Amino acid sequence: MRADAKRNYDRLVEAAREVFREQGYDASLDEVAKRAGVGPGTLYRHFPHRDALLDAIMQSWVQRVDEAVEKTLAFEGPPRDLLLGWFQEYVQLISLHKGGPAKITSAMGDPESPIYHKCQVLRGAHDQVIAALRERNALREDVETLQVIRLVGGVATVADQSELDLAAVRPLLEVVADGLIKA
Amino acid sequence: MRADAKRNYDRLVEAAREVFREQGYDASLDEVAKRAGVGPGTLYRHFPHRDALLDAIMQSWVQRVDEAVEKTLAFEGPPRDLLLGWFQEYVQLISLHKGGPAKITSAMGDPESPIYHKCQVLRGAHDQVIAALRERNALREDVETLQVIRLVGGVATVADQSELDLAAVRPLLEVVADGLIKA
DNA sequence: TGCTAACCGGAGAGTGTCTCCGTATCGTGG
């Protein structure tokens, strides 16, 4: 890759991160190009479609996801609180910009999605947390990872679209957690 | 209202119902106008924005919602099954076309939304079902109607966006119901 | 039948997406 190409690539990712955070995932891509100081042609050569840009942005997630999992697994309290804590981390992770939760949650179960592979990191994270709870025999037996992801993703999506704050989201997550924890 | 105006109004609503069902709530409004056999100007005079069209479409809901509530309240079995049955009715009601669940769920808590008042019918329906369960002392005390709506709306939204069938949605609703029913 | 308020619908401005291709730049091999 030529030096100028790499420079523009990096600028575009950075600009996209900014614009998406400010205006949501529906923001104009020309705006992204403009802010990166390049023409639209350059943007579309590097990133054939919107999702490719999202994919690049999500690179930096991996580390943060790992940290969140580690923190969760180190938790010593009751299983319900562990699960609840993880849910809150997860909701924050996927709520980086407007439209994110919906995008990610639906990509999670769609191997055709351009960001499917990135989402598998999140799925693996869930697997680890769920496995830890199973070890303590705290979880209902018939639930699958994908179901948990969809439940929490649903809450995050609603929260995103209704612009709910953490205080409003928490009781929703509690209900989900209570429904998952063994009675 | 002049006869020709009413005729066009009705045609537009019917066309919108068709187009939204086929292509989702994001479909082109010019397409709706074309299918109704009128110009875009006529469409936008009758319906200043997309939501106004949705509002008109939702007119026919009221009756169906009432029927669903009645059916639910007549149910004699255990509270969990009553709640689950209602959830399924509700998800079907708001999943008339792609994008519907998200739209409705976020409008539910936003008095500024053009379809807010229509949504209050749905809210009233939830209130009735929840009141019935409270009477049986079957529900957790600290939950509010809006929270229940958001939880089920979240599941419906995810189902809509991931194109899940009823079989995939049911276990998700079960978790929510279990989290709401008194232990 | 004739009048007028109400309605119709197409042209077009504004915005966003995405492509094509002439031009500019990089970086290597001579």
Place this chain on the structure above:
DNA sequence: CCACGATACGGAGACACTCTCCGGTTAGCA
């Protein structure tokens, strides 16, 4: 150090969608 080919740049523009404005038309009443 320079020249040249490969690579990348970016703006013009085709296309799609939303929404408005206004000249022409029509319904319905007197």
